[in-house]
Amino acid sequence: MESIPRLQKLVDTLTALFKEREVKDEQQKLAIAGDALKTLVATDDWLPEEFAQPHPQYYQQYLLYRNPQQRFSIVSFVWGPGQTTPIHDHKVWALIGMLRGAERGERFELVSSGQPMKCISTDMLFQGEIESLSPSSGDIHRVSNAYANRVSISIHVYGGDIGQIKRHVYDASNGQAREFISGYANVNAAAS
Numbered sequence: 001m002e003s004i005p006r007l008q009k010l011v012d013t014l015t016a017l018f019k020e021r022e023v024k025d026e027q028q029k030l031a032i033a034g035d036a037l038k039t040l041v042a043t044d045d046w047l048p049e050e051f052a053q054p055h056p057q058y059y060q061q062y063l064l065y066r067n068p069q070q071r072f073s074i075v076s077f078v079w080g081p082g083q084t085t086p087i088h089d090h091k092v093w094a095l096i097g098m099l100r101g102a103e104r105g106e107r108f109e110l111v112s113s114g115q116p117m118k119c120i121s122t123d124m125l126f127q128g129e130i131e132s133l134s135p136s137s138g139d140i141h142r143v144s145n146a147y148a149n150r151v152s153i154s155i156h157v158y159g160g161d162i163g164q165i166k167r168h169v170y171d172a173s174n175g176q177a178r179e180f181i182s183g184y185a186n187v188n189a190a191a192s
C-alpha cells in the first residue's frame with residue numbers, strides 16, 4: 001500500500017485509532033476515521049484498475065487492506081449498473097465513502113417474528129460523501145447502485161476482517177435471517 005499514498009494515509013489513521021482490541025469511544029473514533037475516509041474519496045485518482053472491475057452479474061468486494069490484528073479492513077465495493085445487495089447486517093462498525101457514482105442505502109428494522117421487515121429510511125450517497133453504521137444503533141440495510149447505466153464504486157471500512165465475519169442476510173417478507181460469510185473477490189477463501 002506504500003504505492004498508494006492516499007490509501008496509506010487512511011491505513012495509518014485507522015491503525016493509530018484502533019490499536020487496542022477494545023474499542024472505547026466508538027462514535028468519536030468513527031468521526032475521526034470518517035474524516036480520513038472523506039479525504040480519501042474526495043479525489044478519484046488512486047484506485048488501481050484491478051480493484052475497480054465490475055462483474056456483469058454480481059457486485060464485487062475487493063480487499064484493499066487488512067489490519068494484521070484484524071481490527072479493521074478496507075474494501076472497494078464495485079457496483080455494475082443496477083446491482084444491489086440482499087438485506088444484510090455487519091456485526092461490526094462500518095464506514096462507507098462514495099468514490100465514483102452514487103448508491104442508495106435503505107435501512108431496515110426487524111418487526112416481530114414472521115412479520116415483513118420495516119424500511120425505516122432511504123438515503124442517497126453521492127460522490128465524496130460518507131456514512132457510518134454501527135450494530136449498536138441498528139446496521140441492517142440494503143445497498144444499490146443508484147445508476148442503471150453506469151458503474152459506481154464506494155470504499156468501505158469495517159471494524160474487523162469483514163470477508164471472514166459470520167453475519168446475516170434477511171428475507172424482507174418475514175425477517176428470517178440466514179448466516180453468510182461474504183469473502184472477497186480477490187482473495188482465495190482457503191488462503192485468507
Ligand SMILES: [Fe+2]
Pocket residue numbers: 088089090141143
Ligand atoms: Fe452493508
